[in-house]
Amino acid sequence: MRQRRLRRGFLLVIFIAALFVSGCWDRRELNELSIAVGMGLDLSESGIEVTAQVVNPGEVVARGGSTGYSTPVTTLSAIDKTTFEALRKLNTLAPRKIYTSHLRVLVIGERLARHGLNDVLDGVSRDREFRSDFYLIVAKGTTAKNVLSILTPMEKIPANKMFITLGQSHKYWAPTVKVQLDDFMSDEANPVKSMVLTGLEVVGNSEKGRTKRNESRSTPYALLNYSGVGLFKGGKLVDWLGEEESKGYNYIMDNVYNTAGHISCPGGKELGVEVIRAKATKKGKVEGGRPEITVRLFVEENISEVRCKIDLTKQQNIVLLEQLGEDKLEGILMSVIRKAQANKADIFGFGEAVEDANPRAWKAMEDKWPEYFAKLDVKVEVDVQIRKLGTTSNSILERGE
Amino acid sequence: MNGSLDSRLDENIAAVKNEFGSSKDLATEMVSVGPGQLVRVSLIYMRGLIDAASLQDRIRTPLLTSVRVKSDDRDFDPVTIVRSELEAAGGWSRIDCIPDISQAILSGMTVIIIDGVTEGMAVDTKGGQERAVEEPSTQSVVRGPREGFTESAATNLALIRKRIKTPDLRVESRVIGTLTRTSVDLLFIQGIAKAAVVEEIRSRLNRIKIDGILESGNIEELIQDNTVTVFPTIYNSERPDVVAAGLLEGRVAILIDGTPFVLLAPALFVQFFQSAEDYYQRADFASLIRILRYICFFISLLAPSFYVAITTFHQELIPSPLLLSLAAQREGIPFPAFLEAAVMEIIFEILREAGVRLPKTVGQAVSIVGALVIGQAAVEAGLVSPGMVIVVSITAIANFVIPAFNMGISIRIIRFLLMMCAAAFGLFGVTIGLIAMVQHLCSLRSMGVPYMSPMGPFNLDDQKDTILRLPLSKLLARPRFISANRIRGHHDSPRPK
Numbered sequence: 001m002r003q004r005r006l007r008r009g010f011l012l013v014i015f016i017a018a019l020f021v022s023g024c025w026d027r028r029e030l031n032e033l034s035i036a037v038g039m040g041l042d043l044s045e046s047g048i049e050v051t052a053q054v055v056n057p058g059e060v061v062a063r064g065g066s067t068g069y070s071t072p073v074t075t076l077s078a079i080d081k082t083t084f085e086a087l088r089k090l091n092t093l094a095p096r097k098i099y100t101s102h103l104r105v106l107v108i109g110e111r112l113a114r115h116g117l118n119d120v121l122d123g124v125s126r127d128r129e130f131r132s133d134f135y136l137i138v139a140k141g142t143t144a145k146n147v148l149s150i151l152t153p154m155e156k157i158p159a160n161k162m163f164i165t166l167g168q169s170h171k172y173w174a175p176t177v178k179v180q181l182d183d184f185m186s187d188e189a190n191p192v193k194s195m196v197l198t199g200l201e202v203v204g205n206s207e208k209g210r211t212k213r214n215e216s217r218s219t220p221y222a223l224l225n226y227s228g229v230g231l232f233k234g235g236k237l238v239d240w241l242g243e244e245e246s247k248g249y250n251y252i253m254d255n256v257y258n259t260a261g262h263i264s265c266p267g268g269k270e271l272g273v274e275v276i277r278a279k280a281t282k283k284g285k286v287e288g289g290r291p292e293i294t295v296r297l298f299v300e301e302n303i304s305e306v307r308c309k310i311d312l313t314k315q316q317n318i319v320l321l322e323q324l325g326e327d328k329l330e331g332i333l334m335s336v337i338r339k340a341q342a343n344k345a346d347i348f349g350f351g352e353a354v355e356d357a358n359p360r361a362w363k364a365m366e367d368k369w370p371e372y373f374a375k376l377d378v379k380v381e382v383d384v385q386i387r388k389l390g391t392t393s394n395s396i397l398e399r400g401e
Numbered sequence: 402m403n404g405s406l407d408s409r410l411d412e413n414i415a416a417v418k419n420e421f422g423s424s425k426d427l428a429t430e431m432v433s434v435g436p437g438q439l440v441r442v443s444l445i446y447m448r449g450l451i452d453a454a455s456l457q458d459r460i461r462t463p464l465l466t467s468v469r470v471k472s473d474d475r476d477f478d479p480v481t482i483v484r485s486e487l488e489a490a491g492g493w494s495r496i497d498c499i500p501d502i503s504q505a506i507l508s509g510m511t512v513i514i515i516d517g518v519t520e521g522m523a524v525d526t527k528g529g530q531e532r533a534v535e536e537p538s539t540q541s542v543v544r545g546p547r548e549g550f551t552e553s554a555a556t557n558l559a560l561i562r563k564r565i566k567t568p569d570l571r572v573e574s575r576v577i578g579t580l581t582r583t584s585v586d587l588l589f590i591q592g593i594a595k596a597a598v599v600e601e602i603r604s605r606l607n608r609i610k611i612d613g614i615l616e617s618g619n620i621e622e623l624i625q626d627n628t629v630t631v632f633p634t635i636y637n638s639e640r641p642d643v644v645a646a647g648l649l650e651g652r653v654a655i656l657i658d659g660t661p662f663v664l665l666a667p668a669l670f671v672q673f674f675q676s677a678e679d680y681y682q683r684a685d686f687a688s689l690i691r692i693l694r695y696i697c698f699f700i701s702l703l704a705p706s707f708y709v710a711i712t713t714f715h716q717e718l719i720p721s722p723l724l725l726s727l728a729a730q731r732e733g734i735p736f737p738a739f740l741e742a743a744v745m746e747i748i749f750e751i752l753r754e755a756g757v758r759l760p761k762t763v764g765q766a767v768s769i770v771g772a773l774v775i776g777q778a779a780v781e782a783g784l785v786s787p788g789m790v791i792v793v794s795i796t797a798i799a800n801f802v803i804p805a806f807n808m809g810i811s812i813r814i815i816r817f818l819l820m821m822c823a824a825a826f827g828l829f830g831v832t833i834g835l836i837a838m839v840q841h842l843c844s845l846r847s848m849g850v851p852y853m854s855p856m857g858p859f860n861l862d863d864q865k866d867t868i869l870r871l872p873l874s875k876l877l878a879r880p881r882f883i884s885a886n887r888i889r890g891h892h893d894s895p896r897p898k
Contacts, residue, residue: 102717
């Protein structure tokens with residue numbers, strides 16, 4: 001009995017001592033951290049330049065805590081041979097430890113993208129502080145450092161703005177692609193599939209865009225604008241897809257949620273449509289040793305704007321419009337497929353469709369897939385259904401006659 | 402000598418006075434009866450302990466009127482006449498030694514000694530000031546009886562008897578405490594309470610050897626299971642309906658003279674989260690409120706620990722906008738989060754304790770002043786962050802939701818331990834702390850019954866009354882571990898056919 005009590009007392013003392021001796025290591029107070037919301041990677045002569053966009057919390061807080069003394073974010077850059085070292089080197093510039101868990105965007109400069117991404121991104125995916133819910137973006141025609149330095153009106157933290165805008169534009173306009181880090185890395189590992197990343201460009205005067213004056217004008221000096229989708233082959237940026245082509249890509253990949261477009265009326269002018277639902281399927285087939293792909297696209301749209309004279313109450317007009325829409329979409333899809341084929345980059349995952357259809361035949365084609373892809377016979381079948389006409393039936397142009 | 406009465410009255414009175422050290426409140430009245438008023442009778446009582454009306458009606462009046470009238474008889478035997486008068490007036494008991502006389506006087510009786518007789522008589526004239534039956538201050542309900550126990554064991558027993566009208570309700574009385582001689586009653590319903598439990602409590606009460614019992618808390622400490630724990634293992638209540646309900650479930654009640662708090666044993670963890678009102682309001686409402694109580698239990702226990710752990714170790718768990726807001730709040734605060742939390746919690750405990758002791762007029766002001774102004778001033782002085790003030794206030798308020806005050810105390814203590822775990826080891830530490838606490842709880846027993854039943858040893862039947870309160874038609878079985886007889890009643894559907 002006494003033995004047991006002694007042992008218990010001893011263990012208790014040891015436990016409490018352990019508590020005090022170990023203290024609380026790994027403890028980081030909130031005011032010891034610089035929260036990095038945006039990160040940028042650029043190619044430089046002596047390695048890689050890492051830029052971090054860190055928040056000044058005092059400036060960002062909702063209630064009037066802002067002192068006006070500094071900007072809501074600060075951009076810091078450091079150059080070193082590897083990504084991880086450069087990131088650590090940033091700590092010589094920042095007054096607090098750079099904390100990357102809340103990263104929103106990772107911007108990659110175009111030069112670096114063209115040079116090749118595979119080795120650069122490994123450091124980012126390996127570090128345990130990085131989550132995987134941030135987007136990858138390519139800075140089109142400029143450096144990541146430049147992009148991250150632009151201050152944005154309405155949204156105090158530019159990286160946040162980039163994050164939200166990308167989500168929005170994906171949802172309502174469709175020519176952008178949301179790529180998170182784990183998607184990118186898993187697709188990079190797949191030798192058959194090629195990657196795409198959205199491009200972001202700075203429209204306007206970058207110099208002035210970096211200052212606070214950019215926020216205090218109703219028409220800012222510089223704006224961050226998403227445009228185009230970059231085609232990657234083997235981890236290197238090789239080409240840019242235009243707006244229509246990007247939309248085509250999203251159609252094929254079944255990424256379109258809601259977008260707008262127009263059809264040319266039989267008499268000339270345009271007729272605007274709003275796509276409310278789109279569903280695409282890819283089917284592969286191997287015929288006589290040759291792979292074939294059929295892309296079926298089903299689109300439901302509403303008529304959003306009528307600029308020509310056409311009587312919408314007549315059934316055959318609606319059918320005609322649907323036919324025109326199908327032709328147009330076919331054109332768009334074919335143009336992006338051809339562009340990809342020209343670059344020998346299978347960005348759509350057609351290879352996977354062929355593998356699903358005929359794994360044995362796929363084994364033979366696997367190594368030389370880019371060649372096969374370039375000559376691939378792709379059939380595109382589009383079915384457009386016009387659902388609603390909005391709140392008026394015929395436009396004034398039609399009724400006025 | 403050695404305590405027995407002398408035949409001379411004056412010797413006896415002197416002996417009694419000596420026993421009491423000539424206390425000023427010991428009254429010795431002299432009355433003369435008999436032919437020619439030659440026989441002296443002495444009434445000895447404690448002034449504050451007797452009921453004056455009773456003394457008058459049952460002793461003085463008979464003595465001074467009837468006895469005198471009858472004393473004109475030649476064969477006056479004072480003893481017989483006095484005895485018969487007292488008997489007509491309400492009864493008497495024999496008393497013949499000094500220690501017994503002292504006990505009788507201290508119990509509120511009046512002792513009558515006649516000159517020349519070596520036997521005394523004691524009449525029960527118990528009285529004294531007693532509080533009226535009023536609403537219990539600590540456990541009030543919106544709907545339900547407003548009677549609360551008082552300090553008199555007789556009144557309290559009556560309040561329970563009024564509610565349980567069966568002869569199976571047994572009352573076993575004993576006196577505990579050599580100097581206070583407090584009357585302690587053991588109540589249980591024969592046939593419902595487990596005989597083993599009753600026997601266990603009986604033996605524990607009998608083992609108590611102490612000079613004074615003043616409150617039920619003393620008894621509670623002396624009979625509770627011998628484990629080192631912060632959690633209460635015996636329930637107490639000021640409400641007769643709660644005690645009656647406990648008795649009906651098969652529990653044992655312990656009434657202690659001098660305190661309105663009655664003990665109920667065995668007690669289970671879930672009992673401390675039940676309130677009498679749960680059974681008087683609708684079942685659905687009661688269930689939701691119970692769920693709220695359990696949520697508040699966790700809030701009160703864990704809120705500061707979570708806050709400290711997450712902002713110090715696991716910032717990646719916080720959504721980004723919230724993180725920025727918190728980071729902005731902590732700008733310029735000189736102390737680490739744990740110190741902030743500890744200091745704020747201690748200040749709240751200080752305010753709470755002070756609030757208990759302040760005179761009523763000042764009390765209101767201080768509570769408002771304390772909570773809001775001090776918190777606000779501390780924030781503006783840059784000593785604590787606003788987020789911390791909110792966390793600490795919510796914690797304190799959630800503590801009051803728990804109906805049993807003694808469980809609230811336990812939670813406050815554990816909260817500090819968990820905060821230390823959180824500060825040292827983050828969420829990992831909180832988890833370890835919680836596991837340790839749960840393991841400790843599951844190892845507790847109350848009078849042999851596992852403390853965490855019906856959740857510990859899981860019992861599906863009894864879940865009907867733990868977190869939810871199912872309608873009475875479904876609650877017709879008594880808790881398995883507590884009672885010997887589980888069938889409560891039958892209930893066909895009350896709906897009209």
